[in-house]
Amino acid sequence: MAGKKEKSGMISHGIVAQNRKGRFDYTILETTEAGIVLKGPEVKSLRLGRSTITEAYAAERDGEIWLFNAYIPEYQGGVLSRFEPRAPRKLLMHKKQIAHYLSAVTRxxxxxxxxxxxxxxxxxxxxxxxxxxxxxxxxxxxxxAERDWQRDKARLIRSKGRDY
Structure with missing residues (x-):
């Protein structure tokens, strides 16, 4: 959770949740950034940095792209409005981007x-x-194997630098 923390312990900007397993299980061909529709308490809960997206996936529903199974815990700051932690959340993308990604998924x-x-x-x-x-x-x-080799190579280069 690399992110800048404010005095209240909340993250003002930076990564809140990461799906490292997704990069391992899939070869990522291209990436894009999408907005996400959230309620006020969901944003506060995200800023606390306790959400997970390891089991989440994105899919099409009614011609739009939605994020399913992302876990955002309920905010415990005395807010009366409750929300479902694993509710589907709409992603905000341009129509051309949606069409491009949906065609790649089907094709x-x-x-x-x-x-x-x-x-x-x-x-x-x-x-x-x-x-x-x-x-x-x-x-x-x-x-x-490639990741292990890169790590070992970096170690060798660091240890050689100390010998000279």
Missing amino acids: AGASLVPLDIHFNDRGVAKVTIGLGQGRKKEDKRHAI
């Missing part, structure tokens, strides 16, 4: 994967959506 069999929820510099909640192609088991193994 290529890709998936819409929410990668993170963050607050931009103006303090507006945004969702980064990725167009992902599912990885097979051997592709995941290759990704793990």
Whole structure:
């Protein structure tokens, strides 16, 4: 949860929730940033940074793209209005973007994967959506091996720098 904290302990801008498993399970072909429709207490709860999107997915409903199964816990700040923590939330995108992503989903069999929820510099909640192609088991193994090699290579370079 890298984000700038205010005095009240809330995140003013930066990443609130991240879907690291989504980047591992899917090869992300392209990404876009979409707005998200939230109620007031949902925004306050997001700013506390306790939400998760590891099991979330984006899909089409009535010609619009919605975020399903994202967990935003109820805000405990004495607010009377309650909301459903896993309610579907509408994503705000241009019609051309929606058409592009929906055609890619139907044509290529890709998936819409929410990668993170963050607050931009103006303090507006945004969702980064990725167009992902599912990885097979051997592709995941290759990704793990590549990540391990990059980490080992960085260690070797750091240790060589100390010897000189």
